[in-house]
Amino acid sequence: MLPIASIATLCILSYVTYKYIIYPAFISPLSKIPNAHPSSPFSPLWILLKRFTDQENRSIHAAHVKHGDIVRLGPNEISVNCVDDGIRTIYSGGFEKWPWYHQFDNFGVPCMFSTAESKPHAHRRRVIANVYSKSFLQSSPEMLKISQTIIFSRVLPLLESAAMEQKPVEVLDLSHAIAMDFIVAFIFGLQNGTNFTQDVSARRQFFDTYQKRRPYRFWSSELQGLKSILNRIGPIIEPKFVQEATNYLENWTLTWTKAAEKSCATKAPDEEHIPSTTPVVYSQVHQSTLKTPFPYPQDLQIATELQDHWAAGHETTGITLCYLFHELSLHPSLQQQLRKEFLTLSPTLTYPPPTPSLPTPQTLDALPLLHACLLETLRIHAAIPGPEPRTTPSKPTSLAGSPPLPAGVRVSAQPYTLHRRADVFPDPEAWKPERWLDASEEQRAEMGRWFWAFGSGGRMCIGSNFAMQEMKLITAAIYTNYTTHIVDDEGIEQIDAYTAHPRANKLVLRYERVEN
Known part of the structure; x- marks a missing residue:
């Protein structure tokens, strides 16, 4: 033996x-x-x-x-x-998503972003994408009413008060609030939306709950099996409040989803004097669930999608605005140049306005310095700088000169590194909007190939046009009327994570009125 x-x-x-x-x-x-x-x-x-x-x-x-x-x-x-034999092959070549994305499921139901397989993802995206297209957003009466209400009735009055009282403003929190008001109004209707811009107590309660779950993402993303086993024993790796926060947010989404459904069925009464708009995204997502066969209850299919939209829509935009405002506060002369550019708009965004009217999104989109400042902020301060994992297909595929790779290999690229190629972006760690203005057409095209703040291919961020239109309007409204100055930027450096907010989770600025 x-x-x-x-x-x-x-x-x-x-x-x-x-x-x-x-x-x-x-x-x-x-x-x-x-x-x-x-x-x-x-x-x-x-x-x-x-x-x-x-x-x-x-x-x-x-x-x-x-x-x-x-x-x-x-x-x-x-x-x-790399782009060739790299992100172009992976993200435009049908590589499926790695199971890592299941952390973004809501209600136990995949949303479009977390759906691993390309086919069901494409079905849903085709129906939803229309309302996030540039042409739709630029001509949308709902987007116009939302923008007028938030800019003239919320953002500018708040900043005017802060400037008059010489009261510093915590800008990251406010940027998240403004972004949340925009995206929630577009999803559920303005009458059903938040007013976190002005209601600070409601804002803090919501965002504190939302952010509680952030430190525990690792287990859901990388060790889902171990997490599932340990959760049967008790709250070993996730405290009880993490699930309570998840329940709170999901119930919040369900409440607004039902309100949007009601708004589609009945018109808001005039006596309420609440600005109302069609729940644009809700209506479109509702239609997509009728056309796309998913094995989940319809109400949860709708809710998981809408929760993903407001979560991504407020967090990434809030981070980007925070870093844009910080960089502009470090460059007073650039604020002056931007203001000159903004004063060419018709009508201008001066506050208080003779009538609350906005320049067209097309004219805002045509401002070269504003566009360059945003691109450079998204490049060096990408809100999501982390890897986007995919899995290699059954057909052996070579990447970046490698031997043919077998199926099932986890492969990814990350904006953090793509945006720091010194041969594409000289002096890559410096925030230089002029690199986008002074470049030749050939250089600008090459930088565009490597610019990956919104991803690429069929899974590119569906809300990129919404985010750019919203951020350009907010920035123009603020810097037409005010200059910003740093009060406290300690801990402004980004954390090293998939979604990267400032380490101190704050930025405090002072606003000064500019006489028009």
Whole structure:
């Protein structure tokens, strides 16, 4: 019996050695790819630890700087940093989403963003995308009414009061509030929306609840199986308040979804004197659920989609506005140049206005300096700088000069690194709007190929046009009437995470009135 036991043990050891050491390190197609860490061929522990400790983006970037356009992060994971044979192949070539995206499910139901398979995603996107197209937004009477109400009745009166009283303003919180008011009104109707811009107590209650879950994302994204097992025992890795916060947010969405449904069926009574608009996104999503066969209750299909839209719509826009305002506050002369550009609009956005009318989105979109400032902010301060993981298809595919990769490899690119290519963006760590203005057409086109703040391909951010139109209007309204000055920007550097807010979660500015 002893020789048989010895042989069995030897066979097991040989199998384990081959599978976990020899094959990944010397035989696997991934073995020809430079390692981000010496342990990368054998264990995912290094990259998991970087993600857990919020060091992922910069660690991956450092690996690309050292090793080139493709690096191996783990036994079955690689990162790329190139356009040709890189993001163009992965994100426009039908690579499916990695299960990592299930963390963005709501109510236990996938939304369009978290749907892994391309076909059901494409079905839903085709129906929804129309209301987020540039042509629709620029001609939308709902968007016009929402913009007039929020800018002239909420944002500018608030900043006017702060300027007159010389009262500093916490800008990150306010930027999230303004963005939330815009996207919620567009989704559910202005009469059903929030007024977080003015209602600070409601704002704080909501955002505090929303942000409670942020530190616990790692378990849902990377170790879903372990999380599920441990959750059966008790709140070991997630405190009870995380689930309570999730329940609160989901109930909030369901309440507004029912209100939007009612608004579509009945017109708001005039005596309420509440500005009303059609629940644009709700109506479109409702139609998509009728046309797309998903095995979930219709009300949850609608709610999961709408929750994803308001969550992404307020958080990313709020972060971007915060960093744009911070950069402009560091560059007073640029504020003056922008104001000159804004005063060419007709009508101008001076406050108080003779009549509350707005310049057309087309004229705002045509302002070159404003556009350059936004692009540069999105480049160097991307709200989502982290990797977007996909899985390699069944057909072996080469990426960035690698050998053909087998199916099921986790592969990703990240804006943080794509936006820091020194050969594309000279002096890449500097915020320089002039790089977009002074570049030749060829240079501008090349920068555009590498610009990835909204992703690319069929899964590109559906709300990119909404975000750009909204941010341009808000910025023009503010800097037409005020200059901004830094009071407290300690901790303004972005955290190293998938969604990257300021480390201190704040920015305090002072507003001064500009005489028109």
